[in-house]
Amino acid sequence: MKIVAAKQILKANDQLADKKRAEFDAQHTLAINVMGSPGAGKTTLLEAIFREIPDSLQPAVIEGDLAEAIDAERIQQLGIPVVQINTEGACHLDANMIAAADEQFSDRDIDLLFIENVGNLVCTAGFDLGEHVRVVLLSVSEGDDKIVKYPTIFQRCDALIVTKSDLQPHMDFNFSRVQADMQRLAPKADIFQVSARTGQGILDVACWIGEHLESRHMSLSS
C-alpha cells in the first residue's frame, strides 16, 4: 500500500499546474478559473459572456461537476467546444483533471479557456489549475457576509463578480459592505456587479477578460 500525504499532493498539483500554464502560454490560450457556490450563476455568466465576445476569438469550456453533464449541455447548445469532468464526489477540480480534459481541444486553437469549477466556496480555493486569472462569483441572494465568512477564496481572486444584481431590490444585500471587505482582504481584485438576466455589467466583464488577453501580448483582434 502506498500512502501519500496531503502536502505532497498539493505540491504535485502546483508543479503540474505550472507546467499546464506554460503550455497555455505557448498556445496563446488565456485560462480562467471560474469559482463560486452552487447556484451562484457560473454557467449563466459564461452564456452571457459568449454573447459579448467577438467572433474572432475562439472560446472553450471545461465543466466540473460531481455528476451529470447539465452545464456542458448548455454550453454545447451555443456551439462552443466543451468537455465535462465528473469528479464523482470530489469537491474541486485539480491540475491533473485539467490536463486530461484539455487534450480534447488539442486539434483546436483556443483563445479563451473557461474552467468552471465545482460549486464550492471552500475547497476549490486551494488548487491551482494552471489558470492565468481567477474569478469568484457571489450572487446577491447568498448575502453580503460571505467575503468575511469564506475569506480564503476571495483573498486569492483577481475579480469578484457579484451576480443576480436584478434580485437586489428583493434582498438585504449591502454592496458597500462587500466592497469594504474586499478592500481589506483583496485590494487588487476588480469588482463587478452583473445580471445575466438584464445584461447589466456583462460587457464590462468581457472587456476585463479582453484586457487580460491583451496584457499577455494577445490582442482581441488576433
Next chain:
Amino acid sequence: MKIVAAKQILKANDQLADKKRAEFDAQHTLAINVMGSPGAGKTTLLEAIFREIPDSLQPAVIEGDLAEAIDAERIQQLGIPVVQINTEGACHLDANMIAAADEQFSDRDIDLLFIENVGNLVCTAGFDLGEHVRVVLLSVSEGDDKIVKYPTIFQRCDALIVTKSDLQPHMDFNFSRVQADMQRLAPKADIFQVSARTGQGILDVACWIGEHLESRHMSLSS
C-alpha cells in the same frame, strides 16, 4: 512522521459520531445536522424556527464557519446558547469538533441541538456528526438542478427544505422538478417549501422536528 489514510480518518469519525449520538440519546437531546450551500439561509431558518418552538423546549446551536462568528452572534442575540467552531479553512465539521463544542453545554439540559455545518454542498455530506436527523437547505435562487448535480448530500438527508420561496416569482425554479429528482434519489425524505421572510412553511418544519422528538420518546411538553 505519522501518516494517516483518509479511510482511517472516516472510520474514526464514524466511531466517534456513534459515541456522541449515544450521549445525545442519554441526555434526551435531539441533534440536527443543518447543511446547505453558502447563503442558502441556514442561520435565518434557525432564527425563524426559534420563534415557533414552545418555551418548554431548550434549544442550543453549534455554528460551523471557516472564520469569524457572524452567525453565532445572530443566535446569541436571541438568548439561545451557542458555540462557534472556526474550522480555519476546513470545509466541513466532524464528530471530534462536535464533541469538543458540546462540552460547553454540559451544565444545561438541551432538548434540541442544531448543528449548522459549513456552507458546502459537497464535503459536509461525508461526515457523521452524531446527529439524529440531517436536513439540507436549497434556496430557490440556487436553481432547480442542484439535486442532480450534487446527489450525495441530498441522497442522505431526512428532509429537504427549499428556502427563500418568496423569491420564486423572480426565478426560473421548477419545484416539481425538485420533487421528482428527490423521489428518485431519496424517496423517504420529507420536502418543505419555506420563506423565513413571509413565514411560509416554518411552522411545518418546527412540527416535523417536534415529531422527531416525540418519536424518540420525548414529548414536546416534556
